[in-house]
Amino acid sequence: MTSAPPGRPASGRQALRAPGLDWLLMGAAMGLVVIGTLLVWSATSTRADLTGGDATAYLRKQLVNVAIGVVLMVMVMATDHRWVRILAPLVYVGSIVGLIGVLVAGSTINGSRSWLQVGGMSIQPAEFAKLAVIIGMALLVAERSEGRWRRGVKTPEVLGMLLIAGVPAALILLQPDLGTMLVLTATVFGVLAVAGAARRWLVGLTVAGVVGAGVAVAAGVLKDYQVDRFMAFTNPGLDPRGAGYNTEQARIAVGNGGLFGQGLFEGSQTRSGFVPEQHTDFIFTVAGEELGLVGAGLVIALLGIVIWRALAIAMDTDDVFGRVAAAGIACWFGFQAFQNVGMCLGIMPVTGVPLPFVSYGGSSMFAGMLALGLLQNVHLRASAPLPTRFLASPRVLAGR
Numbered sequence: 001m002t003s004a005p006p007g008r009p010a011s012g013r014q015a016l017r018a019p020g021l022d023w024l025l026m027g028a029a030m031g032l033v034v035i036g037t038l039l040v041w042s043a044t045s046t047r048a049d050l051t052g053g054d055a056t057a058y059l060r061k062q063l064v065n066v067a068i069g070v071v072l073m074v075m076v077m078a079t080d081h082r083w084v085r086i087l088a089p090l091v092y093v094g095s096i097v098g099l100i101g102v103l104v105a106g107s108t109i110n111g112s113r114s115w116l117q118v119g120g121m122s123i124q125p126a127e128f129a130k131l132a133v134i135i136g137m138a139l140l141v142a143e144r145s146e147g148r149w150r151r152g153v154k155t156p157e158v159l160g161m162l163l164i165a166g167v168p169a170a171l172i173l174l175q176p177d178l179g180t181m182l183v184l185t186a187t188v189f190g191v192l193a194v195a196g197a198a199r200r201w202l203v204g205l206t207v208a209g210v211v212g213a214g215v216a217v218a219a220g221v222l223k224d225y226q227v228d229r230f231m232a233f234t235n236p237g238l239d240p241r242g243a244g245y246n247t248e249q250a251r252i253a254v255g256n257g258g259l260f261g262q263g264l265f266e267g268s269q270t271r272s273g274f275v276p277e278q279h280t281d282f283i284f285t286v287a288g289e290e291l292g293l294v295g296a297g298l299v300i301a302l303l304g305i306v307i308w309r310a311l312a313i314a315m316d317t318d319d320v321f322g323r324v325a326a327a328g329i330a331c332w333f334g335f336q337a338f339q340n341v342g343m344c345l346g347i348m349p350v351t352g353v354p355l356p357f358v359s360y361g362g363s364s365m366f367a368g369m370l371a372l373g374l375l376q377n378v379h380l381r382a383s384a385p386l387p388t389r390f391l392a393s394p395r396v397l398a399g400r
Contacts, residue, residue, distance in 0.1 A: 028306045035302075036355070040059065042270060046271040061362075062365075068362070081377060098128065158192065182353075191331060251346050253270065270286055284340060
C-alpha cells in the first residue's frame, strides 16, 4: 500500500485499508444481535400463543431493524473520517430537533412522552441523542486541542461539554425519561473523566447530580410511578403486587434458569407472560430463564468484549476526536448494560432502558449500530490520524 505524502492526510481509501476491521468487536456485537433476536422471538411468540396473535410478528420486525442497522453501520464505517467530523454538528442539531418534536407531537408510552411516529415506525430520539452528545463533546475537545492529544481539559472546555450535554438532558428530563437521563449522565461523566477534567469538576458534578435528583423529586418533575419504582428498589417487599412487581417477577425468571436454563421457548415465567416488557427492558430475564447461568453469562461476556474493544480503540488512536468518541461509546454501552442487567437482578431500580444489541426496538438498534460503525471507522483509520481543526480548515476536504 502506498503511503500518503508527508504533511498530508491519507486518502479515505488508503486510511480504510490500514489496520483492517476489529473482527473481535464485530463478532461480539453480531453475536449479541443473533442471541437477542432469538430471545425476542421467544418472549413474543409465547405471548402470541396466549393472545392468539402472530407468533412471528415481532421477529420479522426485529429482523428488519437489524438489517437497517447493519446498513447504517456500514455507511458510517465506510464514510471518510473527515466527513464524520464535519457532519457532527448537524447530527447534534438533528437530535435536539427530534427531542423538541417529541415534546410537541410525541406519543406517550408507559408514562413517558418519548416516541415520534414516522412513516408507521416509532422513533425514540433520546436513543440517538446519546450518540449525538458523545460526538458533540468529542468534536469540541478535538477543536480545542488543535490536533495534539493532551490529557486535561480546561474550565472553558468543561463548561462547553456540559452545555452540549445539558440541552438534550433537559429535554429528556421533560419527557420524563429517567432511564435515558441516567445513562446520559453517566456517559458525560465518563467522557469528562477520560478527557482529563479536574477532580474538583468530577466531585462537584457528582454532588450536583445528587442534589438535582432530590430537587427533581421535590419539584414533582418525576412522575409518581418513577418515585414508586425507586421506593420499591430500596424496599423490595414494600409493594410486590404494584411498583415492585416487575423486579419480583424478573428475579423469579432469572432464578428459574439454573445453570443451563429451561430451554429456548420453554421458560415458565416467559410462557406464562408474568414478566412485563420482557422483549424490551427485561430481555435479560429470558436469557437467564431459558439459557441459564451459562447463556446469561455469555451475553454479559459478549457485552464486556464490546466495551473492552471500544476502550482499546480509544487508546490505540492518535486522533483526538476518535479517542474521545470511542471512550464515550464505551461508557454509554457499559453503564446502559449495567443498568439493564442490574434492574433484572434487582440491584438497580427499574428505569426502562434497553440492553444494547439485544432488546427489541428500532431506535436502540439503529443507535447502537451507528455507534458500532463509528468505532470501526476510528479503528480503520487509526494508523492515519487526520488534522483536527476541520471546521476552521475546509481545504482539508480538497486534500490541500
